[in-house]
Amino acid sequence: MNILILGGGGREHALAWAVMQNPKCDKLIVAPGNAGIAAIADCASLNTEDGSAVLDFVQENAIDFVIIGPEAPLAAGVADVLRAANILVFGPSQAAAQLEASKRFTKEICDAAGAPTAGYAHFTQADAARAYIREQGAPIVVKADGLAAGKGVIVAMDEKTALDAIDDMFGGAFGGAGAEVVIEEFMDGEEASFFILVDGEDILPIGTAQDHKRVGEGDTGLNTGGMGAYSPAPVLTAEIQSAVLDDIIRPTVAEMARRGMPYQGVLYAGLMIKDGQARLVEYNVRFGDPECQVLMMRLGAQAFDLLHAAAEGRLAEAQANWADDHAMTVVMAANGYPGSYEKGSIIGGLDDLPEDSINMVFHAGTSQADGKIVAAGGRVLNVTARGASLQQARDRAYAMVDGIDWPEGFCRRDIGWRAL
Numbered sequence: 001m002n003i004l005i006l007g008g009g010g011r012e013h014a015l016a017w018a019v020m021q022n023p024k025c026d027k028l029i030v031a032p033g034n035a036g037i038a039a040i041a042d043c044a045s046l047n048t049e050d051g052s053a054v055l056d057f058v059q060e061n062a063i064d065f066v067i068i069g070p071e072a073p074l075a076a077g078v079a080d081v082l083r084a085a086n087i088l089v090f091g092p093s094q095a096a097a098q099l100e101a102s103k104r105f106t107k108e109i110c111d112a113a114g115a116p117t118a119g120y121a122h123f124t125q126a127d128a129a130r131a132y133i134r135e136q137g138a139p140i141v142v143k144a145d146g147l148a149a150g151k152g153v154i155v156a157m158d159e160k161t162a163l164d165a166i167d168d169m170f171g172g173a174f175g176g177a178g179a180e181v182v183i184e185e186f187m188d189g190e191e192a193s194f195f196i197l198v199d200g201e202d203i204l205p206i207g208t209a210q211d212h213k214r215v216g217e218g219d220t221g222l223n224t225g226g227m228g229a230y231s232p233a234p235v236l237t238a239e240i241q242s243a244v245l246d247d248i249i250r251p252t253v254a255e256m257a258r259r260g261m262p263y264q265g266v267l268y269a270g271l272m273i274k275d276g277q278a279r280l281v282e283y284n285v286r287f288g289d290p291e292c293q294v295l296m297m298r299l300g301a302q303a304f305d306l307l308h309a310a311a312e313g314r315l316a317e318a319q320a321n322w323a324d325d326h327a328m329t330v331v332m333a334a335n336g337y338p339g340s341y342e343k344g345s346i347i348g349g350l351d352d353l354p355e356d357s358i359n360m361v362f363h364a365g366t367s368q369a370d371g372k373i374v375a376a377g378g379r380v381l382n383v384t385a386r387g388a389s390l391q392q393a394r395d396r397a398y399a400m401v402d403g404i405d406w407p408e409g410f411c412r413r414d415i416g417w418r419a420l
Contacts, residue, residue: 007069036363051081189274
């Protein structure tokens with residue numbers, strides 16, 4: 001099969017790495033890709049949010065299957081354009097992608113499905129939002145309704161922070177994503193991620209993970225796109241997973257189908273666990289980044305077969321075969337991230353690191369210049385390893401980190417601390 005993956009980050013490098021191991025893959029193209037992806041697949045320059053441009057590329061290159069990585073092309077309706085032309089695609093329709101593209105929509109689905117989640121209110125005017133915050137008090141959570149690259153959520157531990165967030169969102173700090181705001185009850189507990197493939201009707205759980213959102217060690221500092229992750233997540237016990245499937249996932253999938261927007265793709269449920277009970281924090285309609293990296297390390301070549309089954313509506317006959325192992329990824333980011341940072345610094349030492357089913361460095365924000373790998377983003381590398389225990393995976397990952405020569409980068413040294 002000829003396969004196209006849309007995206008150019010660490011998530012897409014991990015997906016490409018897994019797909020390339022499957023003998024069903026004859027040719028793989030990734031658009032736009034990055035310097036790490038270019039070492040294992042063809043990369044193409046393509047506007048991934050332009051459905052017509054993607055369709056033209058697919059037809060010109062005899063692509064059999066398209067895997068959409070990021071949320072933006074899904075929210076732009078690229079999957080719809082491809083399906084209308086009878087192209088097999090992994091990823092939800094534009095209507096179904098509202099589960100990530102609109103916080104308000106997700107809350108309405110949860111209400112209709114009876115899925116446990118935080119109490120909330122929705123606002124289109126700043127004055128009403130401020131009044132609500134003063135009435136409710138802090139801690140409280142303020143969310144931009146639309147897509148904000150993972151940065152549109154403010155967990156306000158005091159009232160001033162919440163009010164400042166309202167000013168920022170309605171003031172345009174998050175662009176159009178902040179034109180509407182959802183304000184939620186603060187939920188305490190331990191957060192974890194659950195990934196479920198959906199084919200419109202049937203579901204297949206394919207793994208759990210825990211992310212580290214804060215930039216500083218001990219989960220301090222500003223929120224980021226994610227500074228590291230590990231899988232599986234011990235807090236998501238078999239009992240809790242079963243309850244989540246029955247109380248949250250299946251009712252959501254049924255409600256989406258009832259509304260005429262059946263969900264097909266991966267459903268990434270962010271959950272808050274407290275006293276053995278889970279509530280939904282949010283849905284994402286694509287794999288998490290960097291959670292995808294640890295899932296792909298553990299799934300390997302079978303990942304392609306599972307995504308293909310979801311796209312073809314065959315999940316009822318599919319099964320995820322897990323090794324009894326652990327994986328961890330450590331994000332190396334440019335100094336200054338998530339604030340301002342410089343691009344173009346040279347990254348050395350990568351050629352001396354192992355690349356196999358146990359150890360991989362997935363590239364996120366990288367490019368090539370004069371034959372060298374250079375930093376081209378905020379989150380730049382995902383240093384990832386498997387092990388028989390989480391401690392072994394951690395030791396292997398940090399050993400690779402120590403082999404990378406990049407003075408202009410940094411990482412957290414405590415990834416996995418909750419589980420360890």
